[in-house]
Amino acid sequence: MTSYYKTEMEFFVDMQRCIGCKACEAACAECETNGQQSMIHVNYVERAVTIQTTVQVCMHCDDPVCANVCPADAISKDEFGVVHTANTARCIGCSNCVMACPFGVPFKEESYDMMMKCNMCYDRTSAGKKPMCATVCPSQALYYGTREEMRRMRPNSVPVNTFQFGKLEVKTKVNIMMPKGATMLKVD
């Protein structure tokens, strides 16, 4: 039985593969840590000109901006690098994390007066299982596995976990699949 967090497993995202089926959204709502609410974001990139959709999970930053800007110390990162959703006792619903996350991940549930976000299906990943979204994604825009598996599946791509937002460089636990040779994704 593998009831522990598997550190060799990683999350890989390739937004170009997202077909907007929203299977991940439905699966995410099954995650026990979310309270039956979907934490994943699927939205059109620019509906007026393209039908392209994009999918966004929490990227679990090395130095999470959300946790740094939280005035209530409600967000924490564990020893596996998973950035957890707001501590329900502490979160004061100020939305600082919602506004500061460079990936647009956390959202505020107004009725709860609390922030919520993806915690990589901690009930599953902490027991050695794959996150819900990655198990149902039909186009493998979301994939959870080893680096070696990914290398075999996508020989012309490379996982990248460094992002440039203006002057800020952000490193993440979750990888994005980029063309071979790329070392970072510049967003401006």
Add this chain to the structure above:
Amino acid sequence: MRFQLNKKAFFIALCCCIVTVMLVFYGSRKLQNFDAALIAYLFGTVFALFGIIYRYCIWLQRPPTWMYFRRGWQLLFSKSFVEYAGLSVQKLVRNIAFQRFIYPRGKTRWWGHFMLATGCMLAFCVTIPLTLGWIHFTMNPTDTSLYEAHLFGFKVMEFKLGSWMAFFIFHILNWCSWLVIAGCLLFMRRRLTHAGLIASQTFEGDWLPLVLLMAISVTGLGLTYDYEFLKGKTYEFMAVTHAVTVILFLIWIPFGKFFHIIQRPAQIGAHLYRKEGEKRGMAICPHTHKAFATQMHVDDLKIVTKELGFDFTLEDGTSHLDLSPEGKRAALAKAHLKAREATGKFFG
């Protein structure tokens, strides 16, 4: 990590403790109303106060906390004082006294928290002034069937012994205990059965507070049980175990989950901040062209993030923070598409 004394926090906490000890001295009319049997509780309370103030001051020194703490008070004492004072009272009743924001998260969860919080807050209101010698009870000198309650040495109320009022007041901590026990049991059931909580909970963070509250309530009820049914034979054991659990609770407030009781009023500040921000104008996302937050919030966040070492300024002088969450996700997707396009292949 090496411990470093925060001098500012230490000084403020020390001053607060000195003022409290002075208030104990004068509030108990130079100790004549102070109950010496409660001396251990007094030490526990003063230590807890020191820890709470010390941690609170350190907490306030963090840039985001200080920004919103300052903003909250500035807004309260602005020209909209009457409106914001009213809103604060409304939120105080709704969010602090009744914790209504928990109700949508789950009805049983709210009942559990409401009973637990009401039991604790009511018990604080009784035990803290008792421990500090601020309230005490005496017989009416002319009529021994009457009992008097004094606050800071001034008589505030009188009730007849054997009356319903006397029964209610003498057993108030028992009512608190039952409320806390009921709340704890609901939470324990939740923590034993909810798969998500089982995965993310910790003993010291989530179970210890419940166990401690349960121990305080049960040993507190044990004191009544002892003098009602055991003729006081186990009084010392009951009194010592209760004192130990209460003092552990007190000295642990600054370090553990109970600190959220002290932090929670900040939620009121967040509501004032939002209200004022809406008045001043909303920020429009350049991508979605929709309002997504108050402009004041976006502007303040730019300052806070820079103070924390996160500079989101883009090459064109704008900021990544000007985008709404959806705008940020779209920006990332577009950047990804651009990188793929540059290689001539969208997949690989």
